[in-house]
Amino acid sequence: MNLYFRSTSFAFAVHASALVAMCAVPLAVSERFTSSGQRNVISIQLSIAQPAAVESVAMTIEPTPPLPREDPIEFQTDRPAPLLHRPPVPPTPPEVTPQTMPVVRRAVASRMLPPTATTIPIQQQTGLSEKEPASFTANEPPQYPSQAVRDRLQGTVLLRLFVDSTGRVEDVEVVESSGHATLDDAAMEAVKRWTGQPARRYGRPVASEEVLPIRFRL
Template sequence: MTADGFLNQRQRHPVAMAAAIAINLGAVTALMLAKTGVVVIPPGAIPLIPITEPPPPEPAKDTQPETKQPEPAPFVPPRQVPSQPAGERPLIDSTPSLPPLGGTGTGETVIQPRVEPTPTPAPNPVMVDAVPVPSAMRDFQPPYPPQLLRTGVEGKAVVRVLIGADGRVKQVAIISADDPLFADATERQALRKWRFRPATRDGLAVESWKQMTVRFEIRS
């Protein structure tokens, strides 16, 4: 190929010349950076990220407290038993051991709790009311007041009497009366003539109150 032909060819391909110059410059720059330790990433290349491995885990520390070992018990030499002379028998105490008084045989004193007896409820007393003596019933009716008898007035008197342990009336309380003369006649008759079998409590005579009604009627 002639010189004119080569020059003409170079003039015809300026792009090839620029590429050759860029390659040479890149080679020179790479050599210079390699000496300085700097790495240049060419355009369009994907950078590589170095992977650093984590350090190995440290061994786990024992968090439990140190157990204190018990101290060894002090050495106690065995008790020396005195030897018996030849031909003699050892003495043996044959007396049985008795437990302490008030104990259980183990040396402990047992105190028995005191049990209070359950009181037995007293039975209810047997009460019997006072009743008129049958032989004295004819004396229970008081005399008719003369004034009321002449006028033909009839009625009744209600009284409460306190009967003593001897069966006699000790007190008279007027509850109601159709006429004061009926009340007076009944009170006098009760204190003088009325007789009762007294009330009893468990068979014993006692005082008691009893209500009585006396009627005053005129019979033809």
């Protein structure tokens, strides 16, 4: 800016000096007259004086100091961060809560085992080691009375058997009741028809009395 101002001032000063010199130029006018009756000629001679030497002015032009370089302004634009390529995440399936269905229990008919009357083997009498008791294992047990089955009756009856030497039951009596006359009678009726192996003493068949328990159980 200072260099431009100085150059303009210098040019203005030069032009002003030249204009002053031109105004100061002397004009030499010579008039010549003749008396011979000729036409008067006025001769005007313009002498342009040399312009005065303009004193040279030494001007030192100082170099314009370089303008301070301003640091460039950095504009930072918020750019979205590059998206990383991620594998697609499968959608989470909706959670299914299993519903507990009420269990309908059906009444299952329990297998009814046929009621049994079991005969317990006759024990050998104490002190008669030489004697072998009678055996009735080949006979069928007493039938469970149907009325006793309906009434859900159970029990054990203890019978005394009078057996002859051939193994046939001659008579029966109740030693201990089962608590139900129906079961006692069924046991006695069945045992009266039994025939088995007679008791033996020293290998010979003999008549004997045997105690036989019969158990009725559903």
